[in-house]
Amino acid sequence: MLDHPPTFPALPAAFGATRASLHLVAARVLGAARYASVGRLGLVVVPGGFATPAFDGRQLLVIDGQLSDGTHRQPITTLTDACAFAGVDPTAPTHRVLDLPADLSAPLTVESTAARLLADWFAFSQSLLESLPVDPDPAGEPSAIQLWPEHFDLAREIGPPGARANYGASPGDASIDTPYLYVGPHELLDGPFWNAPFGAALTYDEIGQGSDPRVFFSTGGDLLRLSTSEGSEPDPTGS
Numbered sequence: 725m726l727d728h729p730p731t732f733p734a735l736p737a738a739f740g741a742t743r744a745s746l747h748l749v750a751a752r753v754l755g756a757a758r759y760a761s762v763g764r765l766g767l768v769v770v771p772g773g774f775a776t777p778a779f780d781g782r783q784l785l786v787i788d789g790q791l792s793d794g795t796h797r798q799p800i801t802t803l804t805d806a807c808a809f810a811g812v813d814p815t816a817p818t819h820r821v822l823d824l825p826a827d828l829s830a831p832l833t834v835e836s837t838a839a840r841l842l843a844d845w846f847a848f849s850q851s852l853l854e855s856l857p858v859d860p861d862p863a864g865e866p867s868a869i870q871l872w873p874e875h876f877d878l879a880r881e882i883g884p885p886g887a888r889a890n891y892g893a894s895p896g897d898a899s900i901d902t903p904y905l906y907v908g909p910h911e912l913l914d915g916p917f918w919n920a921p922f923g924a925a926l927t928y929d930e931i932g933q934g935s936d937p938r939v940f941f942s943t944g945g946d947l948l949r950l951s952t953s954e955g956s957e958p959d960p961t962g963s
Contacts (some may be wrong), residue, residue, distance in 0.1 A: 736837050740896070747824070748832065750767060751874055753812055782794070788836070850878060856882060864885075864887070887949050904925045905937055
Protein backbone atom coordinates (compact mmCIF):
# COMPACT_ATOMS: atom_id res chain seq x y z
CA MET A 725 0.00 0.00 0.00
CA LEU A 726 1.35 3.44 -0.90
CA ASP A 727 1.94 5.85 1.98
CA HIS A 728 3.01 8.59 -0.41
CA PRO A 729 3.22 8.89 -4.16
CA PRO A 730 6.59 7.79 -5.58
CA THR A 731 7.39 11.47 -6.22
CA PHE A 732 5.63 14.79 -6.22
CA PRO A 733 7.20 16.37 -9.30
CA ALA A 734 6.10 19.68 -10.69
CA LEU A 735 3.12 19.29 -12.97
CA PRO A 736 4.27 19.31 -16.61
CA ALA A 737 3.03 22.05 -18.90
CA ALA A 738 0.86 19.56 -20.78
CA PHE A 739 -0.85 18.22 -17.64
CA GLY A 740 -4.02 20.30 -18.02
CA ALA A 741 -4.47 19.43 -21.70
CA THR A 742 -3.73 15.75 -21.05
CA ARG A 743 -6.18 15.66 -18.15
CA ALA A 744 -8.89 17.26 -20.31
CA SER A 745 -8.30 14.80 -23.17
CA LEU A 746 -8.33 11.75 -20.90
CA HIS A 747 -11.47 13.07 -19.21
CA LEU A 748 -13.18 13.07 -22.61
CA VAL A 749 -11.99 9.53 -23.31
CA ALA A 750 -13.16 8.36 -19.89
CA ALA A 751 -16.66 9.75 -20.45
CA ARG A 752 -17.26 9.60 -24.20
CA VAL A 753 -15.49 6.27 -24.83
CA LEU A 754 -15.04 4.04 -21.76
CA GLY A 755 -18.06 5.28 -19.81
CA ALA A 756 -20.27 5.32 -22.90
CA ALA A 757 -19.22 1.81 -23.91
CA ARG A 758 -20.01 0.36 -20.50
CA TYR A 759 -23.26 2.29 -20.15
CA ALA A 760 -24.50 1.14 -23.56
CA SER A 761 -23.88 -2.47 -22.55
CA VAL A 762 -24.88 -2.74 -18.88
CA GLY A 763 -26.45 0.60 -17.95
CA ARG A 764 -23.64 1.49 -15.55
CA LEU A 765 -20.90 4.02 -16.05
CA GLY A 766 -18.39 3.78 -13.16
CA LEU A 767 -14.75 3.06 -13.96
CA VAL A 768 -11.85 1.67 -11.89
CA VAL A 769 -8.20 2.45 -11.33
CA VAL A 770 -5.71 -0.07 -12.75
CA PRO A 771 -1.89 -0.09 -12.83
CA GLY A 772 -0.79 2.56 -15.29
CA GLY A 773 -4.18 4.22 -15.70
CA PHE A 774 -7.90 3.47 -15.54
CA ALA A 775 -10.41 1.09 -17.09
CA THR A 776 -13.94 -0.20 -17.27
CA PRO A 777 -14.78 -3.22 -15.15
CA ALA A 778 -15.15 -6.26 -17.39
CA PHE A 779 -18.40 -6.28 -19.37
CA ASP A 780 -19.64 -8.48 -22.20
CA GLY A 781 -16.47 -10.54 -21.85
CA ARG A 782 -14.18 -7.59 -22.53
CA GLN A 783 -12.54 -4.63 -20.87
CA LEU A 784 -11.47 -1.22 -22.12
CA LEU A 785 -8.44 0.47 -20.59
CA VAL A 786 -6.30 3.57 -20.80
CA ILE A 787 -2.76 2.45 -19.95
CA ASP A 788 0.29 4.71 -20.20
CA GLY A 789 -1.88 7.21 -22.06
CA GLN A 790 -2.97 4.70 -24.72
CA LEU A 791 -6.23 2.89 -25.37
CA SER A 792 -6.18 -0.86 -24.82
CA ASP A 793 -8.55 -3.80 -24.94
CA GLY A 794 -6.14 -5.98 -22.99
CA THR A 795 -4.53 -7.29 -26.16
CA HIS A 796 -4.06 -4.36 -28.51
CA ARG A 797 -3.06 -0.77 -27.85
CA GLN A 798 -3.72 2.36 -29.83
CA PRO A 799 -2.47 5.93 -29.30
CA ILE A 800 -5.18 8.42 -28.40
CA THR A 801 -5.55 10.83 -31.31
CA THR A 802 -9.21 11.89 -31.67
CA LEU A 803 -12.51 10.88 -30.15
CA THR A 804 -13.58 9.51 -33.53
CA ASP A 805 -10.64 7.10 -33.61
CA ALA A 806 -10.98 6.23 -29.92
CA CYS A 807 -14.68 5.41 -30.34
CA ALA A 808 -13.93 3.26 -33.38
CA PHE A 809 -11.36 1.28 -31.36
CA ALA A 810 -13.87 0.78 -28.54
CA GLY A 811 -16.81 -0.03 -30.81
CA VAL A 812 -18.76 3.03 -29.65
CA ASP A 813 -21.06 5.02 -31.91
CA PRO A 814 -20.16 8.61 -30.90
CA THR A 815 -23.47 9.91 -32.27
CA ALA A 816 -25.68 7.45 -30.38
CA PRO A 817 -27.63 8.71 -27.34
CA THR A 818 -25.89 8.02 -24.04
CA HIS A 819 -26.37 9.03 -20.42
CA ARG A 820 -26.57 12.81 -20.32
CA VAL A 821 -23.68 13.16 -17.84
CA LEU A 822 -21.36 11.36 -20.26
CA ASP A 823 -22.24 13.58 -23.20
CA LEU A 824 -19.44 16.07 -22.63
CA PRO A 825 -19.23 18.68 -25.38
CA ALA A 826 -16.40 17.95 -27.79
CA ASP A 827 -15.34 18.12 -31.41
CA LEU A 828 -15.08 14.46 -32.34
CA SER A 829 -12.42 15.09 -34.97
CA ALA A 830 -10.28 17.54 -32.95
CA PRO A 831 -6.81 16.30 -31.96
CA LEU A 832 -6.51 15.15 -28.36
CA THR A 833 -3.39 15.96 -26.36
CA VAL A 834 -2.05 13.04 -24.32
CA GLU A 835 1.55 13.67 -23.29
CA SER A 836 3.28 10.60 -21.85
CA THR A 837 4.83 12.21 -18.75
CA ALA A 838 1.56 13.92 -17.84
CA ALA A 839 -0.39 10.68 -18.40
CA ARG A 840 1.96 8.77 -16.10
CA LEU A 841 1.68 11.41 -13.40
CA LEU A 842 -2.11 11.31 -13.62
CA ALA A 843 -2.04 7.51 -13.34
CA ASP A 844 0.27 7.76 -10.30
CA TRP A 845 -2.11 10.25 -8.68
CA PHE A 846 -5.08 7.94 -9.14
CA ALA A 847 -3.07 4.95 -7.81
CA PHE A 848 -2.00 6.93 -4.74
CA SER A 849 -5.57 8.11 -4.15
CA GLN A 850 -6.97 4.58 -4.55
CA SER A 851 -4.58 3.40 -1.83
CA LEU A 852 -5.67 6.21 0.47
CA LEU A 853 -9.37 5.53 -0.03
CA GLU A 854 -8.88 1.81 0.57
CA SER A 855 -7.19 2.61 3.90
CA LEU A 856 -9.99 4.75 5.32
CA PRO A 857 -11.62 3.24 8.43
CA VAL A 858 -15.14 1.93 8.00
CA ASP A 859 -17.84 3.16 10.36
CA PRO A 860 -19.18 0.27 12.50
CA ASP A 861 -22.71 1.63 12.15
CA PRO A 862 -24.47 -0.56 9.53
CA ALA A 863 -26.15 2.59 8.24
CA GLY A 864 -22.72 3.90 7.36
CA GLU A 865 -21.71 1.06 5.06
CA PRO A 866 -19.17 2.48 2.58
CA SER A 867 -19.75 2.49 -1.12
CA ALA A 868 -17.38 0.95 -3.62
CA ILE A 869 -14.49 3.08 -4.81
CA GLN A 870 -15.22 4.25 -8.34
CA LEU A 871 -13.72 6.57 -10.89
CA TRP A 872 -16.64 8.63 -12.12
CA PRO A 873 -16.09 9.48 -15.79
CA GLU A 874 -18.42 12.47 -15.86
CA HIS A 875 -16.34 14.30 -13.22
CA PHE A 876 -13.14 12.31 -13.74
CA ASP A 877 -12.68 11.86 -10.01
CA LEU A 878 -12.18 8.88 -7.74
CA ALA A 879 -14.50 8.63 -4.75
CA ARG A 880 -16.33 6.57 -2.17
CA GLU A 881 -19.08 7.41 0.33
CA ILE A 882 -18.46 6.72 4.01
CA GLY A 883 -20.39 7.47 7.19
CA PRO A 884 -23.88 7.15 8.65
CA PRO A 885 -26.74 9.52 7.82
CA GLY A 886 -25.93 13.02 9.01
CA ALA A 887 -22.20 12.37 8.87
CA ARG A 888 -21.99 10.79 5.45
CA ALA A 889 -19.59 12.29 2.92
CA ASN A 890 -17.85 11.70 -0.35
CA TYR A 891 -14.14 11.11 0.18
CA GLY A 892 -12.27 11.45 -3.05
CA ALA A 893 -9.53 12.66 -5.32
CA SER A 894 -9.61 14.78 -8.43
CA PRO A 895 -6.81 15.36 -10.93
CA GLY A 896 -8.02 18.97 -11.09
CA ASP A 897 -11.05 20.69 -12.54
CA ALA A 898 -12.69 24.07 -13.05
CA SER A 899 -12.72 24.80 -9.31
CA ILE A 900 -9.11 23.78 -8.51
CA ASP A 901 -6.72 23.48 -11.42
CA THR A 902 -4.28 21.03 -9.78
CA PRO A 903 -4.87 17.55 -8.33
CA TYR A 904 -6.52 17.55 -4.90
CA LEU A 905 -8.14 15.35 -2.28
CA TYR A 906 -11.55 16.28 -0.93
CA VAL A 907 -14.17 15.60 1.70
CA GLY A 908 -17.62 16.48 0.41
CA PRO A 909 -20.26 16.22 3.17
CA HIS A 910 -23.83 15.48 2.15
CA GLU A 911 -24.75 18.26 4.59
CA LEU A 912 -22.28 21.15 4.39
CA LEU A 913 -20.67 22.46 7.58
CA ASP A 914 -19.06 25.73 8.60
CA GLY A 915 -15.61 26.08 10.12
CA PRO A 916 -11.94 26.58 9.25
CA PHE A 917 -11.48 23.05 7.93
CA TRP A 918 -14.18 23.50 5.29
CA ASN A 919 -12.24 25.58 2.79
CA ALA A 920 -14.12 24.83 -0.46
CA PRO A 921 -17.70 25.35 -1.67
CA PHE A 922 -18.20 21.56 -1.73
CA GLY A 923 -16.55 20.90 1.66
CA ALA A 924 -12.78 20.66 2.11
CA ALA A 925 -9.83 20.24 -0.23
CA LEU A 926 -6.15 19.38 0.18
CA THR A 927 -4.10 20.17 -2.90
CA TYR A 928 -1.26 18.38 -4.64
CA ASP A 929 1.12 21.18 -3.67
CA GLU A 930 0.07 21.07 -0.02
CA ILE A 931 0.67 17.32 0.15
CA GLY A 932 4.03 17.75 -1.55
CA GLN A 933 4.94 20.35 1.07
CA GLY A 934 4.23 17.92 3.91
CA SER A 935 0.51 18.00 4.68
CA ASP A 936 -0.61 14.51 5.64
CA PRO A 937 -3.50 13.23 3.49
CA ARG A 938 -4.52 10.65 6.09
CA VAL A 939 -4.84 13.37 8.72
CA PHE A 940 -6.88 15.41 6.25
CA PHE A 941 -9.39 12.59 5.69
CA SER A 942 -9.54 11.61 9.37
CA THR A 943 -10.09 15.23 10.45
CA GLY A 944 -13.00 15.52 8.04
CA GLY A 945 -14.54 12.32 9.38
CA ASP A 946 -14.06 13.36 12.99
CA LEU A 947 -15.68 16.75 12.41
CA LEU A 948 -18.64 15.16 10.67
CA ARG A 949 -19.22 12.66 13.48
CA LEU A 950 -18.90 15.41 16.09
CA SER A 951 -21.37 17.60 14.25
CA THR A 952 -24.04 14.89 14.51
CA SER A 953 -23.37 14.08 18.17
CA GLU A 954 -22.90 17.59 19.54
CA GLY A 955 -24.21 19.91 16.84
CA SER A 956 -20.99 21.88 16.87
CA GLU A 957 -17.53 21.75 15.34
CA PRO A 958 -14.30 21.86 17.37
CA ASP A 959 -11.31 23.91 16.33
CA PRO A 960 -9.16 21.37 14.40
CA THR A 961 -5.99 23.28 15.45
CA GLY A 962 -6.71 22.48 19.11
CA SER A 963 -6.48 26.13 20.13
